[in-house]
Amino acid sequence: MGQPRKLFIRTYGCQMNVYDSERMAESLSGYEQVASPDEADLILLNTCHIREKAAEKVYSELGRLKGLKATNPDLRIGVAGCVAQAEGAEIMRRQPLVDLVVGPQSYHRLPELEARAREGRQAIDTDFPAEDKFEHLRGRRAARGPTAFLTVQEGCDKFCAFCVVPYTRGAEVSRPPERVLAEARDLVERGVREITLLGQNVNAYHGGDWSLALLIRSLAGIDGLERIRYTTSHPNDMSDDLIAAHGEVEKLMPYLHLPVQAGSDRVLKRMNRKHTAESYVRLIERIRAARPDIALSGDFIVGFPEETEADFAETLALVERVGYASAFSFKYSPRPGTPAAERAQVDPAEADDRLQRLQALLTRQQRATQDAMVGREVGVLFERPGRMPGQMAGKSDHLHAVHVTADVAPGMLRRVRITGSAPNSLAGELCAG
Numbered sequence: 045m046g047q048p049r050k051l052f053i054r055t056y057g058c059q060m061n062v063y064d065s066e067r068m069a070e071s072l073s074g075y076e077q078v079a080s081p082d083e084a085d086l087i088l089l090n091t092c093h094i095r096e097k098a099a100e101k102v103y104s105e106l107g108r109l110k111g112l113k114a115t116n117p118d119l120r121i122g123v124a125g126c127v128a129q130a131e132g133a134e135i136m137r138r139q140p141l142v143d144l145v146v147g148p149q150s151y152h153r154l155p156e157l158e159a160r161a162r163e164g165r166q167a168i169d170t171d172f173p174a175e176d177k178f179e180h181l182r183g184r185r186a187a188r189g190p191t192a193f194l195t196v197q198e199g200c201d202k203f204c205a206f207c208v209v210p211y212t213r214g215a216e217v218s219r220p221p222e223r224v225l226a227e228a229r230d231l232v233e234r235g236v237r238e239i240t241l242l243g244q245n246v247n248a249y250h251g252g253d254w255s256l257a258l259l260i261r262s263l264a265g266i267d268g269l270e271r272i273r274y275t276t277s278h279p280n281d282m283s284d285d286l287i288a289a290h291g292e293v294e295k296l297m298p299y300l301h302l303p304v305q306a307g308s309d310r311v312l313k314r315m316n317r318k319h320t321a322e323s324y325v326r327l328i329e330r331i332r333a334a335r336p337d338i339a340l341s342g343d344f345i346v347g348f349p350e351e352t353e354a355d356f357a358e359t360l361a362l363v364e365r366v367g368y369a370s371a372f373s374f375k376y377s378p379r380p381g382t383p384a385a386e387r388a389q390v391d392p393a394e395a396d397d398r399l400q401r402l403q404a405l406l407t408r409q410q411r412a413t414q415d416a417m418v419g420r421e422v423g424v425l426f427e428r429p430g431r432m433p434g435q436m437a438g439k440s441d442h443l444h445a446v447h448v449t450a451d452v453a454p455g456m457l458r459r460v461r462i463t464g465s466a467p468n469s470l471a472g473e474l475c476a477g
């Protein structure tokens with residue numbers, strides 16, 4: 045065998061893209077991954093289309109790569125992910141240096157596309173093929189740290205009025221539970237201690253007659269797997285058995301990302317969310333009854349078309365009622381082809397102002413949640429050296445970043461007493477034993 049070619053992947057967007065990037069790298073057997081685009085023979089940009097800024101980043105990055113192509117005629121450049129799906133061949137028209145375009149459901153065809161691109165032939169695949177890409181991807185082979193993502197569900201049938209995901213990722217599809225369990229066992233054998241199950245609507249998982257709750261209970265039986273998380277969930281798919289699992293399955297971590305988007309029923313209706321602010325708050329109460337210490341996270345959009353100041357005040361009120369451990373908030377970005385893009389837009393300066401006010405409140409809540417951990421004992425899975433010499437860093441059960449000054453190996457799960465709280469992390473000391 046000759047020298048392996050060199051692959052550089054840059055990943056944008058959500059955790060599912062992180063997972064997909066790993067699987068793409070694993071599928072390209074003649075390549076080894078490198079840390080810089082300068083050395084690469086193949087550069088893949090795994091892209092995100094969720095907001096305009098995310099999509100535009102791809103074109104500015106492609107512009108920067110131009111110089112590399114001039115110095116290395118063997119370099120091939122590919123665009124994968126949600127921009128690839130949304131724009132297809134248009135990407136090559138707008139930026140002719142692109143050799144390959146592959147949508148998220150066609151990654152198993154990447155080796156073939158790469159070969160075509162090497163021969164200077166057209167290499168575009170943005171189909172939604174009938175076959176399951178996961179069955180055609182090679183087994184997991186990369187070296188592992190203690191945490192891993194595992195996609196169990198993909199696509200979305202919800203069609204929120206602002207969102208491109210149903211178009212870029214296609215219809216909801218779940219992987220068979222036995223495949224998920226086999227992949228999880230394989231990851232654990234490679235040293236993984238924590239698995240985060242991924243799906244655009246992961247709690248809509250239905251592998252045969254298996255629910256997500258059943259899948260979690262089954263995964264919890266794997267020796268050596270210490271922690272289970274899942275993301276992202278939709279409020280309407282939060283079933284009774286999943287809520288019960290939060291109280292019963294010890295390995296299921298007390299953290300839940302449950303986006304609500306807005307606090308005004310008028311806005312929620314126009315977003316096509318199919319739930320109300322009140323039904324969301326009731327749901328949170330039931331989840332907290334099952335697992336009182338659960339850390340809650342969410343996503344919010346401000347400046348959705350026709351959102352008034354009174355609507356926005358209801359978002360602030362909802363946030364006050366729930367109390368989030370962390371949350372993400374975005375200014376509405378009109379996306380081509382989605383229903384809301386056609387509607388009357390909110391003044392951008394007004395939307396900016398709302399975003400700042402919401403973020404200030406969410407930051408206060410995040411700090412308060414963190415500060416309340418001081419003096420408590422939590423589980424921490426250590427992952428890597430911290431920023432200061434002698435430090436090790438990891439994540440708590442509630443997904444707080446925690447560092448200790450102690451000799452503890454990556455992959456160790458230890459009890460830690462929290463001693464201090466900084467803006468984005470907690471300091472702690474190992475408990476005895």
Ligand code: SAH
Pocket residue numbers: 094095206207208209243244245276277278303305343344345374375376377378379
């Ligand atoms: N599937 C997940 C989230 C998908 S996108 C879910 O339903 O919860 C992640 C977040 O991006 C969304 O929750 C939403 O808050 C935000 N988002 C999606 N489309 C957007 C748009 N057009 N403008 C601004 N934010 C958007």
Ligand code: SF4
Pocket residue numbers: 200201202203204207208209210244245278
């Ligand atoms: Fe987008 Fe809504 Fe589907 Fe989430 S549930 S991916 S926000 S359409």
Ligand code: F3S
Pocket residue numbers: 056057058059060061091092093094125126208209212213
């Ligand atoms: Fe972005 Fe696609 Fe994920 S649009 S958020 S990369 S599903």
